Amino acid sequence: MRHNGSSKGETRSSALWGKPSKGETRSSALWGKGGRGVALVLLVAVALGAPVAAGAGGSSHANVEAYLSPGLLEQAKENPNGTFDVIVQGSRGENTAEVATEVRTAREHDPGRGVGLRDRFSSLSAVAAQLTGRQILRLAGRSDIRAITSDAPVVLSGYSSKQRWPYVAGFHGVWDSPTAANAPTIAIVDSGIQAGRIDFGGRVVAQVNMTGLLPNSPGDGRGHGTFVAAVAAGEKLGRAGGSPRSKIVSIDVMDDNGMAMTRDVIAAADWILANKDLYNIRVANFSLHSASPASVFFDPLDRAVEKLWFNGVVVVAAAGNYGVGGSASGIPFAPGNDPFVLTVGAADINHSVRASDDFAAPWSAWGYTLDGFAKPELGAPGRYMVAAVPATSTLVLERPANVRPYNTMELSGTSFAAPVVAAAAAQVLARHPEWTPDQVKGALMVSAKDTPSATRGSLGVGMIDATRAAAVASPPNPNAALNQFVVPAGDGTGPMFDAASWANVAQSDASWASASWASASWANASWASASWANASWASASWANASWASASWANASWASASWANASWASASWADNAEAELGVGGELLDAAELLELGVSG
Ligand SMILES: [Ca+2]
Ligand SMILES: [Ca+2]
Secondary structure, eight states: OOOOSOSSSOOOOBTTTBOOOTTOOHHHHHHOSSHHHHHHHHHHHHHTTOOOSTTGGGOOOTTOOSEEOTTHHHHHHHOTTSEEEEEEEEOTTOOHHHHHHHHHHHHHHSOOSSOEEEEEETTTTEEEEEEEHHHHHHHHTOTTEEEEEEOOOOOTTSOOBSBSHHHHTTGGGTTTOGGGGGOOEEEEEESOOOTTSTTTTTOEEEEEEOOOSSOOOTTTSSSHHHHHHHHHHOOOTTBOOSOTTSOEEEEEOOOTTSOOOHHHHHHHHHHHHHHHHHHTEEEEEEOOEESSOOOTTTOHHHHHHHHHHHTTOEEEEEOOSOOBTTBOOOOOSTTTTOSSSEEEEEEEOTTSSOSTTOEEOTTOOOEEOTTSOEEOSEEEEOSSEEEEOOTTSHHHHHOGGGEETTTEEEEBSHHHHHHHHHHHHHHHHHHOTTOOHHHHHHHHHHTOBOOTTSOTBTTBTOBOOHHHHHTOSSOOOTTHHHHTTEEEOSSSSOEEEOHHHHHHHHHHOHHHHHHHTOBOOTTTSOTTSHHHHHHOTBTOOHHHHHTTSHHHHTOGGGSHHHHTSOGGGOOEEOOOBOOOOOSOOBOOHHHHHHHTOOO
């Protein structure tokens, strides 16, 4: 079920939200436009035991004739000189002009701050006004005034968040679109999901247990996967995720301690491939990574996620939290080291909804893979996020200082940046279901917002923007140079990446890189600029910094240290950064108003 973002009041347009739907005001729906509607509402109100007139707000005030929004009477009494944005409705038989006269009269009797009349409505006898508490109390005593209700900002989409991150990532521009209902299913390969929460509205359509480790509680004993899923697709009022109408498939590969085995994650990818059509899975989120450095030559998990990619599933992977002090760490771990998939770094959004001051969280991994690919491709909010976590999960027990009300926690990590991008991918696919993962990746990258305050490359090409990505009509293909090495596997399993052929070319021909990945450099190009879109990836010189460098030839994937690692025993970190919260990145009062979020 969709939720209306407001519990009261009129619709209100704002610069960002555009105009309210014509005539579709909450108050008219609630109160009706004629006598019958009023009678119905009164019946409901009485049945619920709600105060209607004289008892409004539970007050014993003797001279209250009008209905007031809950709490408004008390607030007006406590703040007689304070100002309130309200909608004033006339009693039956009163027209809008008469209501306006009442408002003007109240202001003349009790002068004070406030702009007075703001708007007059034609479809109902009502005006919008900014009045003092004293003026409201006067009007409340008038028999020709039917109701005074708060002119609260309304989220037209029905989805909202009190956190900054969805607005940084541009979800407020797509939440409301009817097209968003076409968003595909997102597979969450993680610790499981507490599926029954209101955050998910019954949209968790499958839960698969792939965990070979114990203990592994039903649902989500760790808490990590529920949080990730809520960021990707939560719908709870006030804390919506990026694609709140996507269905969700939970594939549990992580035990209650946040550990997973390589084989189980590969099995999860297998399962997604086999069931993607059944559940319309087009996006898979991996907020985990291997503990063993690997080259794409040999890593079986890279093979597995590439298989998904070549079969139409956008794979999103967390970059990892092993960065130190903001310096380049390299990205040596699967699946984030795979050149096809989307790897995501975590941004600190720096107390504002604009991206220009964003920077990479100091622990957010970035740099080159052992094969010379620059990662991550994109940045997304990933610090001080607040989302759902089961009350009995081990994350709650381990980090009580991060627990927040309503069974939520405040957590940081690239784990929580990845599902932001997964949601944006779902929003793009809602509009372009025929697009390949390469096209989705191109749309997300070409539309990213510049992050000039971040170290170049630490957040890839910049901050994800779901609204801008959804508007891209013909995306560039960021994987074009690699696709010439995608060949039939010959074993009936479809296409595969011929890493050996690619490596031969890349090693023997330094110009290959500059000829294909082109002339734009991570370091210098403005990825968000229109010119970049035309120039395409092919103009990046970042290749020169990696492919041709000695570091590639000497890459440590040849070293004994990881060659000796046992794949089967590889453990997996859950990427949940253990730093303390700061109280969340919550919208302040001015931002709430500007963005039209119910306070
Ligand atoms: Ca689990
Ligand atoms: Ca910011």
